[in-house]
Structure formats: structure tokens, C-alpha cells
Amino acid sequence: MRLRPARADELAELTELCLRSKAVWGYDAAFMAACRNELTLHPRDLDTPLQVAETDDGHVIGLAQIRLAGGEAELARLFVEPVLLRGGAGRVLFAWAVTEARRLGADRLTIEADPDAAPFYERMGARLAGEVPSGSIAGRMIPRLVLTL
Template sequence: MAAEPTIWAIAPSHTYLLRHEVLWPDKPLDYVKLDEDTAGYHYGAFFDDQLVGVVSLFVDGDEARFRKFAMLPAYQRQGIGSALLHYVVAEARRLGARRLWCDARQDSAAFYTRFYLQPEGTVFYKGDMPYVRMGMEL
């Protein structure tokens, strides 16, 4: 990657189009909106002033969960998603979490293991998409 992405806190509404395009393009836009979005922390990765990745973090006591981690395909495998995930791990710690977890698409699990998240439990499905819960102590 030629340059590091810029990562900023963004409004929940600024995540919706990218979440939709990357994660669930065959569903209505409302499908990617979460009831708890207003209570979360939302971050965007910008490259050349374009929003190319998003992730949302929800903290409940000493536990944090990240959701809706989406990176535009043209910007994947360039280190931008890794930078965004490192940022979210640091934010979870800063916000007092001692544990971080996510429900990962099974085909992305190997990516998350590079960040010390480990599979927990068995594969489950959201629609026809296989997922696995992954977690780590902070």
C-alpha cells in the first residue's frame, strides 16, 4: 500500500451505503441498519478522501463487539482493512473493554485470526451465509 488510510469517527448513516454495497447488496438498504446504531461508535477508513471501509463498535461494560466491517473490494488486500481493525481494537481498549468479539463470515475467519481473534462455538447461518463467532481478550 502506498499510503496509510485516514481513519475517522463517522455518523452511523455514513456507514449504510458501504455496508449495503459490500455485505448485503441483494437486500434492501434497511437490512444493514441496526437498531443499536445510535449507541455505537462508527469508524471509516478513507483513502484519497474516499470512504473505502467502515466498521461499527458497540461497548457494553467490559465487553465490546464490532459489526458490519466492510471494505470496498477494490481496496481489499492493501492493508487498509487491517489498519481499520487495529484501530477498532485500540478503541475497544480505550473505551474500557476487556474482551472483543464479532460474528465473522466463515470465509473471513482466517483474516481475523491474524488479529488474535479465535473461533468460539460452531458455525451458524444468517440467511444462507455461514458465520462463526470469534473473540479475544484485550
């Protein structure tokens, strides 16, 4: 596996990867349709740190994105190809996000997580710090986690 910056010509493909990955938690079609807008990648996303994991023969298997605001970084995306879950790609992409956030001067990384992904972030050293409203589903609250950098 290797990491590289995302390219403009693959944003549609990466959006579909995000949606496939999100769906692993068993959400129904209506829920997934409501998430599509938030999970769609746009050319402006290339202005943020957005990294793709691919196999040695060039197959994309995951991606991560951070956004910087003030002295804080937010993990905007972390998605792994469903058939490769628990294969170590999430850890590698998360490590990239941490290193990149530190390099850009952030002193903490915040994560608004899918509830099923929250234990992964705790495993990566983040701590639960309350709940925030989902960006896609009105009335749904999701866990917020913080990692001190």
C-alpha cells in the same frame, strides 16, 4: 488513509458500502436482500463508536463499528470497499476497533463473522469460539471469534 468518526449525512452511502462489501463473497440477490435490514445504518449508530477510513482526498474506503455491553466489546461492522480488498484497510480499521474497545474498558472483543472473513480475524489474533445464528438468515450459523484485549 486516515480514520475519522462517521457523519450523519453519509449513513445511506455507508450502508451501500456495507452491502457492496458483503456481496464480495458471491451471495445471490435474495441473500443480499435478507441482509439489508441488518446492514442498514441508522442515526442511533452514531451513538456507538463508528469509524470511517478515507483516502487523503476524502473517498470513503471502509468502516468499522463496535458496541459495548458489560465488560465486552462486539465488532458490529467491518467493511472494506471491494476494489480495495487486501490493501491493508481492514487491518487498520480492526486495529482501531481493538484500541477503542480497550480504551472503553473492554477485556475482550467478540466477532460474529462472515465465514469467508473468519480467517482474516484469525490472522488478526482472534480465536474461533463456536458458532452463533446469523442475524439475517434463519437457520444459518456463522463463526464466532474472540480476541482477548
